[in-house]
Amino acid sequence: MNKVIDIGQYIAIAVNWLTDNLKPFFDLIKNTGNTSILGLEWLLIATPFFVMIALFTALAWWKSGKGVALTTFLGLTLIYLMGFWTETMETLALVLVATVTALLISVPLGIWAAKNKFAAKIIRPLLDLMQTMPAFVYLIPAVLFFSIGKVPGAFATIIFAMPPAVRLTTLGIDGVPKDIVEAARSFGATNRQILFKVELPLATKTILAGINQTILLSLSMVVIAGMIAAGGLGERVLEGINNLDIGLGFESGLSVVILAIILDRITQGFVNKK
Amino acid sequence: MDKTRKVKVKVEDLTIVFGKQKKQALKLLDEGFSKKEILEKTACTIGINKANFEIHEGEFFVIMGLSGSGKSTLLRCLNRLNEPTSGKVFVNDEDITGKNNKELLEVRRTEMSMVFQKFGLLPHHTVLSNAAFGLEIRGEDKESREAKAQKALDIVGLNGFEQQLPAQLSGGMQQRVGLARALANDPEVLLMDEAFSALDPLIKAEMQDQLLELQDTLQKTIVFITHDLDEAIKLGDRIVIMKDGVIEQIGTAEDILTNPASDYVKAFVEKVDRKAIITAGSLMFEKPTVVRFKKDGPEGALRKMRASGIDILPVVDLHDHFFGFVHINEVIQSAKRKEPTVEAIIHANVPTVSKEVTVEEMLPLISEVRSPIAVVNEHNRLLGIVTQTSLIIEATKYNEEEIIELKEQANNQ
Numbered sequence: 100m101n102k103v104i105d106i107g108q109y110i111a112i113a114v115n116w117l118t119d120n121l122k123p124f125f126d127l128i129k130n131t132g133n134t135s136i137l138g139l140e141w142l143l144i145a146t147p148f149f150v151m152i153a154l155f156t157a158l159a160w161w162k163s164g165k166g167v168a169l170t171t172f173l174g175l176t177l178i179y180l181m182g183f184w185t186e187t188m189e190t191l192a193l194v195l196v197a198t199v200t201a202l203l204i205s206v207p208l209g210i211w212a213a214k215n216k217f218a219a220k221i222i223r224p225l226l227d228l229m230q231t232m233p234a235f236v237y238l239i240p241a242v243l244f245f246s247i248g249k250v251p252g253a254f255a256t257i258i259f260a261m262p263p264a265v266r267l268t269t270l271g272i273d274g275v276p277k278d279i280v281e282a283a284r285s286f287g288a289t290n291r292q293i294l295f296k297v298e299l300p301l302a303t304k305t306i307l308a309g310i311n312q313t314i315l316l317s318l319s320m321v322v323i324a325g326m327i328a329a330g331g332l333g334e335r336v337l338e339g340i341n342n343l344d345i346g347l348g349f350e351s352g353l354s355v356v357i358l359a360i361i362l363d364r365i366t367q368g369f370v371n372k373k
Numbered sequence: 374m375d376k377t378r379k380v381k382v383k384v385e386d387l388t389i390v391f392g393k394q395k396k397q398a399l400k401l402l403d404e405g406f407s408k409k410e411i412l413e414k415t416a417c418t419i420g421i422n423k424a425n426f427e428i429h430e431g432e433f434f435v436i437m438g439l440s441g442s443g444k445s446t447l448l449r450c451l452n453r454l455n456e457p458t459s460g461k462v463f464v465n466d467e468d469i470t471g472k473n474n475k476e477l478l479e480v481r482r483t484e485m486s487m488v489f490q491k492f493g494l495l496p497h498h499t500v501l502s503n504a505a506f507g508l509e510i511r512g513e514d515k516e517s518r519e520a521k522a523q524k525a526l527d528i529v530g531l532n533g534f535e536q537q538l539p540a541q542l543s544g545g546m547q548q549r550v551g552l553a554r555a556l557a558n559d560p561e562v563l564l565m566d567e568a569f570s571a572l573d574p575l576i577k578a579e580m581q582d583q584l585l586e587l588q589d590t591l592q593k594t595i596v597f598i599t600h601d602l603d604e605a606i607k608l609g610d611r612i613v614i615m616k617d618g619v620i621e622q623i624g625t626a627e628d629i630l631t632n633p634a635s636d637y638v639k640a641f642v643e644k645v646d647r648k649a650i651i652t653a654g655s656l657m658f659e660k661p662t663v664v665r666f667k668k669d670g671p672e673g674a675l676r677k678m679r680a681s682g683i684d685i686l687p688v689v690d691l692h693d694h695f696f697g698f699v700h701i702n703e704v705i706q707s708a709k710r711k712e713p714t715v716e717a718i719i720h721a722n723v724p725t726v727s728k729e730v731t732v733e734e735m736l737p738l739i740s741e742v743r744s745p746i747a748v749v750n751e752h753n754r755l756l757g758i759v760t761q762t763s764l765i766i767e768a769t770k771y772n773e774e775e776i777i778e779l780k781e782q783a784n785n786q
């Protein structure tokens with residue numbers, strides 16, 4: 100059958116217009132992004148591996164207890180011994196930058212959607228779209244805007260990982276008991292005071308659950324972003340696929356899983372402590 | 374109510390419409406359509422329909438009505454948690470409805486504090502920090518606000534619980550924190566929306582007593598919502614009864630019980646234990662026939678008894694000071710002895726009550742002698758008498774069993 104409606108064409112036109120006209124803007128983002136990712140990467144790699152392992156183990160112990168601390172210690176040691184330390188740190192840097200950026204955007208967006216019915220009406224379908232669109236598709240505009248490398252990798256990751264943080268922020272704020280908000284209002288609290296003294300503290304647990312989701316989604320997307328030369332474990336996984344090297348594929352994949360488990364358990368620890 | 378006291382809160386023609394087509398709804402309301410019709414026509418709910426009332430300084434003002442009658446809406450207009458659609462609200466003669474956002478916050482921060490049915494405490498803050506919340510919002514520094522909060526906690530009897538979290542306290546204690554939070558701000562007006570409804574009866578009674586005590590010492594103006602008539606009667610100086618957003622009646626408990634303004638109010642108050650509300654003042658027989666001491670001798674007394682058909686009469690002096698009662702058989706004896714006054718036969722050792730004493734409190738005074746009870750003012754001047762028959766009828770409302778019980782009780786004395 101022939102194409103009757105060509106939505107793709109319009110999207111392409113829009114993306115092309117953006118790349119043509121907002122080049123300085125994208126360049127600025129690219130430079131800032133690169134600086135922060137590479138900076139963090141350098142820091143993580145320059146720190147001796149045993150110090151990193153000790154730090155992570157301590158953090159796990161503090162927030163999530165002995166069991167998780169042991170898992171963390173063994174997992175990271177295994178990664179080191181398999182020879183994937185540098186790649187893992189690269190991936191971690193990308194995940195951290197992408198997550199922080201995603202949160203900087205999604206938490207305010209979630210608050211806005213909770214406060215404003217109109218905003219919620221626009222944001223909700225957008226989130227549905229973002230979550231169901233196959234992840235690979237995000238790589239295309241990412242490359243068009245930023246060519247290949249770490250920044251487009253982070254860009255695709257941010258878009259892919261944002262929705263749960265937005266949703267859970269909205270959910271958390273909507274879930275704050277109305278009588279508590281009302282009480283604050285009756286004592287003359289401003290909207291700002293209500294947000295910072297009542298709503299955000301009471302929604303913290305839910306918001307943290309969203310942050311946990313975002314971190315895990317970032318990690319899975321960062322691997323896919325290996326396809327556009329984002330570096331790290333993703334590229335090694337891809338290498339394994341391309342060369343049909345089952346050993347390499349398994350080891351790098353296992354490193355991803357270990358990193359995911361550690362990040363998940365530690366952030367869960369933050370959630371449960373609340 | 375003491376009419377000389379300052380008007381603290383004044384509500385003028387206050388109407389609140391919920392919904393989009395407010396103008397349309399107001400117009401229909403003016404044309405006399407009912408709440409239900411307006412809802413059908415415009416999808417707007419009439420929260421309050423042209424309310425007018427004044428609350429005096431230090432008054433305990435109770436709002437009553439069935440669920441959905443607009444009690445909360447009315448209360449929340451006083452600090453504009455609900456925006457009036459039309460009409461005015463004055464607090465200390467200042468029009469609240471005309472205030473801008475900043476001035477409004479100031480009013481909420483300093484002049485009125487609210488206590489909620491579900492407490493509305495911050496679960497992640499300690500009791501002390503919760504009690505200091507209003508002051509924190511106001512921007513007071515930690516030291517001063519915690520000192521004030523501590524004082525408020527002491528007042529409500531929560532000394533020693535400062536560092537607990539709300540969830541660690543019972544409902545009654547949580548509401549004390551809510552009350553302390555309101556008191557810490559030292560507002561002139563307390564707004565309490567079913568503050569005690571969530572508490573079990575014993576705790577509730579305890580809290581009511583405490584609130585009355587507080588009211589006595591702190592002299593706050595309190596606006597209190599309840600749907601418990603007994604609570605309203607116990608606490609309220611005046612009670613307003615609402616129905617469908619309309620104020621049906623405003624008055625003292627006794628006004629409302631003795632002169633219900635409508636069938637709705639009547640139905641509303643029927644279930645109450647009247648014994649605890651009806652006072653000597655409303656039950657008494659005013660301007661009774663009296664024997665004037667010195668002026669009336671036994672002969673005069675006898676004539677008055679014959680004329681009125683009453684065989685026990687109160688004796689007073691020219692200025693109505695009450696001396697006691699004289700009984701007909703003794704008056705006859707005295708007349709036979711040709712005594713100049715009734716002095717020798719006065720039963721001076723009889724109980725007297727003030728106007729405020731309730732039927733319930735007068736019941737123990739019922740005696741075999743059947744002497745009426747004299748109602749006197751603070752200078753011992755006779756205001757009226759309550760006969761035992763009327764007392765018994767009022768107390769029992771014609772309930773046979775209770776009458777018999779009371780008679781037995783009287784005979785055993």
Ligand SMILES: Nc1ncnc2c1ncn2[C@@H]1O[C@H](COP(=O)(O)OP(=O)(O)OP(=O)(O)O)[C@@H](O)[C@H]1O
Binds near residue numbers: 442444446
């Ligand atoms: N925000 C609102 N939006 C629409 N309608 C409302 C709103 N608040 C109250 N109403 C309506 O206004 C009317 C009065 O409600 P209100 O809450 O004042 O009643 P109430 O007497 O306090 O009842 P309750 O005893 O159940 O607390 C009801 O018909 C209610 O449905």
Ligand SMILES: [Mg+2]
Binds near residue numbers: 444445566
């Ligand atoms: Mg209510």
